[in-house]
Structures are given as C-alpha cells and as structure tokens.
Amino acid sequence: MSQSQSVGVLFICMGNICRSPTAHAVFRKLVEQAGLVNKIRIDSAGTHAYHIGNPPDPRSMETAASRNIAMADLRARKVAFSDFYEFDYLLVMDDHNYQLVIELGPREEHHRVSYLLDFAPEVGRKDVPDPYYGGPQGFEQVFDMVETACANLLSTIRQKQGW
Template sequence: MTSSNTPSVLFVCMGNICRSPTAHAVFERLVEQADLADRIRIDSAGTHAYHVGNPPDERAMRAAMTRQYRMDHLVARQVRPEDIAEYDYVLAMDLANLEILQSLADEALRDKPHLFMSYAPDYGLEEVPDPYYGGTNGFEQVLDMVEAAAGNLLEDIRRRHLG
C-alpha cells in the first residue's frame, strides 16, 4: 500500500518496451477519460534491464497510435524490489514475470503481484503473450487483451480506493 491516498498501479513485463508500456498507455487514457488522472498513479517496468532508458518498441507505438493511445512519453526502466511494497497493484503480463516479481518481494508481500489478465477472466487467457518476435498481429492482440482488462481494473480501484 502506498503511503498516500493515491492508489498506484505498476504494469510489468520482461523488457518494458511492448506489453507493460501498452498497458500503461491504455490504462492512462482510461483514467484520464474518467477524470481521475490526478487520483491514480500509473507506471510500468521490466523484470530485465535489456532496454532501460529506451522508448517503447516502434511497432508497439504504431499499433497503439492506431487506437489513439500515446506511448511516446514512456521510457523503459527495470523493476526494483521496493516497487512491490510501493505500488498497490503490481500486475505481471505473464507467469514468468509474475514468478520473478514474487521472488523479488519480501516474504510478506509475495502474494501481492498478480497477473493483469485476472481482470479479464472471460477473455480466456491468463497471460498476455510477448509480441516482440512476432508480427503486427501480436501487437494488436496485446491491445485487445489490455483493453479487455483495463476497465475492470479501474472499477476495482474505484471500489477499493476511491469509494
């Protein structure tokens, strides 16, 4: 739990250039449209340091722009163990990254990280697949999945934190 009254969300994938910045951008716009931008803190990170300091993948940014999501202000960073304590929601894109987050967490916080797709149980997939080595369709699928989960995440935050 954060020390302030502002609920916080951290989206996590491997390199922080495809899936987690896509989720960051989609959720950011959803929060802005709900007029809650000053009431919810949003960030994204990667479990690996491959792309620290870099912008999101060009293909991810192009796919996002076709749906009017902006990602050009995002910069990749690596998740830190203290992020797990600092953020209210620590959301992994897949099981491998969830396991890494759990291993970084203090024992009392091991159950805090969750799969992002747990907010879209009807979607039928629990992991957001990494589109990095695939074609354009993979980036569209990521957007579809993120959009399916983002609204339910926002409703959960409203219910639990914003009353």
C-alpha cells in the same frame, strides 16, 4: 488503501517495451478519461534490464497511435524492490514475470502481485503473449486483451475506493 490516498498501479513484463508500456498507456488514457489522474499513479517496468531508458517498441507505438493512445513518452526501467512499497498493484504479463517478481519482493508484500489478465477472465487465458518476435497481429491482440483488463481493473479500483 484508504479513500484519501492515491492508488499505485505498476505493469510488468520482460523488457518493458511491448506489453507493460501498452498496459501503462491504455490504463493512463482510461484514468484520464475518468478524471482520476490525481488519484491513481501509473508506471511500468521490466523484469530484465535489456532496454532501460528506451522508448516502447515502434510496433507498440504504431498500434497505440492507431487507437489514439500516446506512449512515446514512456521509457523502459527495471522493476525494483521499492516498487513493492510504492505500488498497490504489481500486475505481471505472464508466469515467468510472476516468478521473477515474487523472487524479488518481500514475502509479506506478495499479495500485491497478480496477473493483469486476472482482471479479464473473459479473455480466457492468464498470460498476455509477448508480441516481440511476431507480426502486427500480435500487437493488436495484446492491445485487445490489455484494453479489456485495464477497463476491468479501473472498475475494480473505483469500486474498492468508492470513487
């Protein structure tokens, strides 16, 4: 990554309808607020093809809306081999996603893969829990974790890039 290039950030969970689009939308808003839209490319993907083309889970969108974050425009896709060359950061939500992404990608590009919560040690855990089968409090918890990690991620990128 040089200062003249854009930085690519890809958020990855299982189905790309709850956790990764939440991170995508939260990070996008932070990037917009920082005036870095032309410097940071953001996307999200899933390790499974369950929901390709679908919008985020309605509960994720409702939680986002309550925090003035838009995400209805996002659509699920499956992570691809080419993502290892198009994104500088491939940020997974849990151990299972990490293993699947590592298996998919070329060994020389594994350094691009990390856990989103690596950027939020204050959260005190490595995995962002999947709220899909739970109630509304799970979506709120995911948003809180993701907001902390995304703010720290943006700070890290800005520092590395000298922005």
